[in-house]
Amino acid sequence: MNDYHNPVASLVKVVVILLILAVLLLPFLWILVNSFRPTMDIVGGPEIIPSSVTLANYTGLLDSTPYWLWVRNSSIVALITIVFTVPISVLASYGLNRCRFPGRNQLGIAVLAVYAFPTALLVIPMFSLFNRFGLLDTYVGLALVNTLLAVPFAVWMLQAFMRSVPSEIEEASAMDGHGRLRTLFRIVVPQVLPGIFSVAVFAMVVAWTEYLFSSVLMVSDSNRVLAVGMADLIGQYRVDWGRLMAGAVMTAAPVVLLFSITARWFLRGVSAGALD
Amino acid sequence: MSTIELVGISKSFGKTTVVKNLDLSIADGEFIVLVGPSGCGKTTTLRMIAGLERPTEGDIRIDGNSVVSLPPQKRDLAMVFQNYALYSHYSVAKNLAYPLKARGVSKAEITEKVQATAEMLGLGEVLKRRPGQLSGGQRQRVALGRAIIREPLAFLMDEPLSNLDAALRVDMRKEIIQLADRLSSTVVYVTHDQVEAMTMADRVVVMFDGLIQQLGTPAEVFERPANRFVAGFIGTPRMNFLDVTVGQGKELSVEGSSVGIGGSLPMSVGDPVVLGIRPEAVTVDPDGPLEVSVTLTENLGSETLAYGLIGTQEFLLLAPTRAAPQAGQTVRVACDSADMHVFEPGALGERLTVDA
Numbered sequence: 001m002n003d004y005h006n007p008v009a010s011l012v013k014v015v016v017i018l019l020i021l022a023v024l025l026l027p028f029l030w031i032l033v034n035s036f037r038p039t040m041d042i043v044g045g046p047e048i049i050p051s052s053v054t055l056a057n058y059t060g061l062l063d064s065t066p067y068w069l070w071v072r073n074s075s076i077v078a079l080i081t082i083v084f085t086v087p088i089s090v091l092a093s094y095g096l097n098r099c100r101f102p103g104r105n106q107l108g109i110a111v112l113a114v115y116a117f118p119t120a121l122l123v124i125p126m127f128s129l130f131n132r133f134g135l136l137d138t139y140v141g142l143a144l145v146n147t148l149l150a151v152p153f154a155v156w157m158l159q160a161f162m163r164s165v166p167s168e169i170e171e172a173s174a175m176d177g178h179g180r181l182r183t184l185f186r187i188v189v190p191q192v193l194p195g196i197f198s199v200a201v202f203a204m205v206v207a208w209t210e211y212l213f214s215s216v217l218m219v220s221d222s223n224r225v226l227a228v229g230m231a232d233l234i235g236q237y238r239v240d241w242g243r244l245m246a247g248a249v250m251t252a253a254p255v256v257l258l259f260s261i262t263a264r265w266f267l268r269g270v271s272a273g274a275l276d
Numbered sequence: 277m278s279t280i281e282l283v284g285i286s287k288s289f290g291k292t293t294v295v296k297n298l299d300l301s302i303a304d305g306e307f308i309v310l311v312g313p314s315g316c317g318k319t320t321t322l323r324m325i326a327g328l329e330r331p332t333e334g335d336i337r338i339d340g341n342s343v344v345s346l347p348p349q350k351r352d353l354a355m356v357f358q359n360y361a362l363y364s365h366y367s368v369a370k371n372l373a374y375p376l377k378a379r380g381v382s383k384a385e386i387t388e389k390v391q392a393t394a395e396m397l398g399l400g401e402v403l404k405r406r407p408g409q410l411s412g413g414q415r416q417r418v419a420l421g422r423a424i425i426r427e428p429l430a431f432l433m434d435e436p437l438s439n440l441d442a443a444l445r446v447d448m449r450k451e452i453i454q455l456a457d458r459l460s461s462t463v464v465y466v467t468h469d470q471v472e473a474m475t476m477a478d479r480v481v482v483m484f485d486g487l488i489q490q491l492g493t494p495a496e497v498f499e500r501p502a503n504r505f506v507a508g509f510i511g512t513p514r515m516n517f518l519d520v521t522v523g524q525g526k527e528l529s530v531e532g533s534s535v536g537i538g539g540s541l542p543m544s545v546g547d548p549v550v551l552g553i554r555p556e557a558v559t560v561d562p563d564g565p566l567e568v569s570v571t572l573t574e575n576l577g578s579e580t581l582a583y584g585l586i587g588t589q590e591f592l593l594l595a596p597t598r599a600a601p602q603a604g605q606t607v608r609v610a611c612d613s614a615d616m617h618v619f620e621p622g623a624l625g626e627r628l629t630v631d632a
Binding site for chain 2 (some may be wrong): 166168169171172173174175176177178179182186187190191
């Protein structure tokens with residue numbers, strides 16, 4: 001019989017994958033390694049194995065900046081953003097997928113077209129608008145903006161998941177006596193949980209890394225978010241690279257941690273068996 | 277259990293009319309089967325009864341009350357889908373309980389009913405499992421259980437057995453009939469398999485091209501098919517159709533031979549008609565009126581299928597293997613005139629009555 005196993009091809013595949021991984025991960029590795037080097041060394045030049053290792057960047061960051069305050073603010077805004085984004089995206093993508101109305105397809109695309117608009121142009125009108133409605137310098141206000149930025153892509157992403165839910169199980173739910181909303185929440189949503197998880201994660205990342213509106217709309221020091229706080233480390237005349245690297249690691253860390261813990265919850269057990 | 281009436285039902289999708297002016301009355305407790313080839317409109321008709329499609333015209337009544345403007349939730353009908361449509365994120369128990377939740381049944385009662393239904397269908401051991409962990413037959417029973425547990429006004433089944441392997445299909449056919457009997461249910465069953473129709477139905481509705489071709493008991497559609505389509509659709513192997521002309525007296529002229537049909541037709545000599553004879557209805561008889569030159573035989577065990585020609589027209593006969601002709605032989609066959617069917621020419625040619 002034929003033996004399809006080709007050791008040379010496998011080796012080549014592994015090497016190529018490793019190379020691609022190296023290219024992708026190098027920036028992160030760079031930041032991680034440098035966060036443990038003193039700034040003087042960093043400026044001096046790159047080293048694969050650092051000559052001196054220090055925790056001063058981290059301790060300095062935590063001592064001299066209100067890092068935890070920034071994390072707290074970012075967390076609150078991110079949470080509110082998720083709470084706004086998920087229901088809106090779920091309802092919108094469900095409606096676009098299942099309800100038939102004139103202009104439906106056009107609307108589906110128009111939703112994405114929002115991203116073609118230069119957001120920088122919105123900053124001043126937003127400021128003015130938010131001021132008028134008392135939303136300036138509030139968690140909810142910033143979360144609203146983040147929601148606006150996250151929803152179009154979230155809707156687009158969820159549509160693919162919605163489409164994969166067979167219409168028969170919704171029909172079965174209707175035959176079983178349940179109305180449309182009940183069917184949506186009890187039957188459709190559990191079937192698209194991976195999609196919803198992805199939307200939540202996406203919303204979180206948008207909120208966590210958003211800089212432009214965060215810097216303009218969160219006026220007071222006590223409401224400052226992490227992305228804006230970190231930018232302060234870039235001084236006008238000199239950059240504390242070590243601290244900046246540490247800051248980058250500490251900004252990314254919570255997100256990575258969250259990912260690795262929660263991913264399994266949502267992705268478990270949603271699978272085959274509905275249809276034959 | 278209830279009566280269902282379809283009055284002048286039509287359904288069009290854009291320019292295509294899929295169901296044309298259908299009238300059907302289903303009695304309380306009747307097991308009625310809609311059978312026909314793909315695209316004949318049977319599934320669409322079922323879905324209109326369910327409320328999943330809205331008729332373009334016509335009325336649907338359950339127990340005399342018009343339900344055509346009611347959504348499926350309000351019709352109190354249960355449907356078993358072809359691919360079961362189970363809720364894969366729920367356990368079997370929760371799948372069964374789901375229809376009862378819509379009715380605000382108490383938790384205690386739900387547990388009781390789920391247990392009872394599961395036992396009735398042999399699902400007691402798998403209540404905690406999810407559909408993904410079940411076999412095809414088990415999933416089908418969960419789909420049935422979900423329908424039964426509600427004690428609906430009627431059951432609608434859309435080709436529920438077509439995804440099962442042949443052996444399982446035979447078993448499940450029996451189970452469904454027994455279940456329907458036990459619950460004295462009104463069942464509307466859709467299938468493309470005429471064997472299912474013949475073995476399960478109280479009455480059969482043979483459909484083609486959006487129209488009812490014949491409505492009758494299995495015996496009626498088999499022994500007295502209303503037109504050529506029904507004659508060719510019902511019965512395996514398929515009925516033979518020979519293009520013949522009307523002969524003198526009580527005879528037809530078949531490829532030069534005269535065949536007596538036991539009566540006269542209201543037509544003139546030389547008019548073209550179609551003679552239908554089932555493969556199992558002929559016997560090899562040296563004095564028979566028809567001559568078949570056999571080209572190929574298939575040994576099915578106790579019976580043999582012999583493919584041949586009468587003149588230039590194909591003819592199939594089914595004979596006990598002991599008495600079956602061989603390939604290359606020419607045999608004469610005879611057929612009882614009671615087993616002969618005469619139709620007008622054309623795919624939907626009407627049955628012609630033979631005046632004895």
